[in-house]
Amino acid sequence: MGGSGGVKPEGRLLVAGGYASEAGVRPDNQDFAGFYSATELERIRHGMIAAVADGVGGAKGGRVAAELAVRALIDGFYCQPDTIGAAAAAHAVMGAFNRWLCAMGRSDAMEHAATTFTACVLKGRKGHVLHVGDSRAWHFRDGRLTQLTQDHTRSHPDQRHILYRALGIEERLRLDHHQIALAEHDRILLTSDGVHGTLSGRRLEKLMGARNSADADAAAIVEAALDAGSQDNATAVVLDIVTLPALGHDSLAGDIDRLPILPPPGEGESIDGFRLDSLLSDGRYTRLFRATDTVNGQAVVIKFPKPSLLSESGAKLAFTREILVGSRVASPFVGDVIAVPQERQSQLYGVQPFHEGQTLEQRLSSPISLEEGLSIAIRLTRAVAALHKLDIIHRDIKPDNVILTHDGGLKLIDLGVARLPRIDEFAQNEIPGTPSYLAPEMFTGNLGDEQTDLFALGVTFWRIFTKRYPYGEVEAFSRPRFRKAELPSIYRPELPAWLDSMLTRSVAIDPDERFGDAVELLRALEGGAAVARVNQRVVPLIERDPARFWQLVSLVLFIALVFALVTR
Template identity: 75%
Template sequence: MKPEGRLQVAAGFRSERGHRPDNQDFAGVYEASETQRIRHGMVAALADGVGGARGGRIAAELAVRTLIDGLYEQPDTIGPAAAAQRVMAPFNSWLHAMGRTESMAHAATTFTALVIKGRRAHVLHVGDSRAWHFRDGRLTLLTQDHAHSHPDRRHILYRALGIEERLRLDHQQIPLAEHDRLLLTSDGVHGSLSARRIERLLAARNSPEADAAALVEAALAAGSQDNASAVLLDIVALPAIDHDSVAGDLARLPIADPPAQGESIDGFRLDAQLADGRYTRLFRATDTLSGRSVAIKFPKPALLSEGSARLAFAREMLVGSRVSSPFVASTIAIPPERQTRLYGVQPFYEGETLEARLARPVDLKDGLAIAIKLTRAVAALHRLDIIHRDIKPDNVMLLPDGGLKLIDLGVARLPRVEEFESCDIPGTPAYLAPEMFAGNPGDEGTDQFALGVTLWRLFARAWPYGEVEAFSRPRFRPPTPPGRIRSDLPAWLDSILMRSVAIDPAERFGDVVELLRALEGGAAVPRAAPGFVPLVERDPVRFWQVVSLLLALALVVALAWR
């Protein structure tokens, strides 16, 4: 399991008056308690009082303090942008009114803030202070200056706190990654340093305090005539991805009919159609931005309701990001600004499905290796209380290097996550445990049953309760032991297979870890190389029939001799 993690941010800032008689910049960072971070996030803000106006410093300091004091009093259900607007709009109205008085004539301030909540940063901005994002050596400007573009008027703001009676805060949000750096600067810094110079200074990767100081000192050395301030945040650790954040990202995406081979979607070239299932269509594709081969799955809205489609793709992304196992498929997160419709992206795994492999005989040694890896994959899911609910050979990829990936996690059952509509739950009847036909939505026991059916097909080349067509229900009667179907199965493996698909859940293994131990323990038992097997072992009934016939013939000969 990947570590749960908590939001950890290292912060540093520096503010200098430079050649000005006083410092009208004000910056603040409020790291917040653990509970506050979860509910509202942590806050960093920078304000630059408008030069030449009375009360510029007062406006700047009050703006930052108002946000920090008021944000945590708002309901956490409305989101950071709406919460900030609620807090700052009354302050803006007050400041606008005060700017008409003699004591604070024309008072105004720029205002740029970062609210870091979960795995996202929310940027709130008005004026010409700036917010920046530094990742992998590249610097990106996140804000737009609200100043006139003419060279002679660039110092004149047309939007800032206090300038307009009605507050218009710019807002955008960006996904974060560990080791990102977020920077706030006043125009005393970015007015003297180019973006390239700022990028080089951030690439030094010293402490946030040291690099914030380096930025301010470099700006003053470059001839800045204004107050110079910088706030630098280093993202040390992020919380685990949760269902709400994933679902929120997907909720904005439209659902369209699945594309066809040869089309391009968001920079992904669809090279070949791999599968066309009941609910989804799967392609092998090339990411033209990176050159990487990927697999992309599109929903079929005509057969899967919109709610269930979003649930399925959110689950697959969440499981792929949370489960750390070499035997479980992972997912690839796509930046929100790139993705324009609902689909899911995974690494492309070379190889074949177990279903395809079953078209050729699988010897006992290779079968055991596959069975152990597949059982480990299921155990990795169950450790996180994740139920796969669609284990079958079609959802097992066998890789050329001997590896294995359990795929198709879109119908997995996750703790504390909304369930599908009952009519939308897909499944393959031949792999469904008896209790699922009675309303059980899926648990560890039903996964074990599906795993057991898959192992039956692997070793016995048969279904324990027969192959069942879609929308049909199998007849659950005690199955014929697989050892009678395949004579070279050892007794211990025959017993494992029978127990894993027991009709009564209480008669199955306690969990798949117990099943795994049984497989690994049996696989460690030395076995003689296959050779001649006597008829009495291969077919006891035929052996005794032959013996009886020979005895009858001997009796006839003896009677005739007398």
């Protein structure tokens, strides 16, 4: 039996970190940098930390303040509850340290001690930047470097060296917090002002684009700053995002919850760099466009919710589910999703790859041979088996949701109505499905399970092989009366007996009389197809045309009788 797909690798947060720090022309180094990769459990619960601090020049204990700031964060962060979030945990630790530093700054031992502070906490698929002062954090992706922080210095050109916010300056700490969605191969850069005060953003971008090891590129950045004439200590920390954990529902739902639901746009408009080239469908709850991502030229499909017909919670649930399923299921027969960077997306929509081809519903407008029908049925069942393996129930299997690609592939799409384990359910009036494909038990309160998916799959098979619905087409909002279905071979006499039986069993009114699961159904299909291939000889005339066969037999017997009488 062919494989049915499986789970995409869950992965884990894996980061390669490197740093370099040099005194330069200064007699001593007031900067301090640290990177703590954490244990596996600490990474899951809290994340990993990198930080840069730059002791304020001219103050006693500037270097001590910088080093203690970084060490305080690393030591105290993992003692905080993991339920309060990275930003709150970091603020709790550094708020206490700031109060202590302010008190020490009033003593002779550390008079006026203060330090800048920029840290990055990497947790799950997000980066949290905590910042005060004029050290900086940067984000490097696809060859472009973006500054994440703003300097807390005076705006006058002659006073830009004067800090108005830093650790030890104010009794009440105000840490800026910037959150970014991470992607594999991203790079995070932290710098002291001895680096970015000399090197432009464009120069740093080029150095980050070298893509050597994190240690090598951090050292190259510091060396370049000193060679360019930096008069301050120079420090750089480089973090390379190697792998990320799989998308989680809570974090994804949080990202989607911030997106407004706006009326769907029209053909020819542009949204967040996506040019809407043509309208593909305008359904009851969503509007689909073929579009072009002007950033990379990729052809995509964009789905927009219709807020007038679908509640805000229902729409956000649907899009959360589609992204989760697309990110977790590894099957060539299940549609993928394309993650849009959080900073790019301004409203709620979903993006998928565009596949050249036609829907199965469109294909049904012309005859489908038994061989082609079996090929489609097998691949579609593999898609459903891959979903069920992860306890995901599609709930809207039908020909409209199956793409047959021009290269011979198949994609089961529209995963936004899927039922996922431990995920919030839709409101009762928004339970999805298409009436003609709903199993009888769904009309009496069943919200969807493996058996209801198998029933919808069976109805789809009936459409493929007979062009009919087993119980007739059901109008929206009507309650059908299920009676024993006719044999499929009545509508298509050349169906082999095993396929006739399989189609009948797949849409049995009683769930217990259907196939046990998608794998059992797949075995029946693949076994029957194998037999059909072995028997691909000339079909006997008695099977192809019984009337003609008996007419010929009668003719032969008549000729034999005449011959016998003549020769007697």
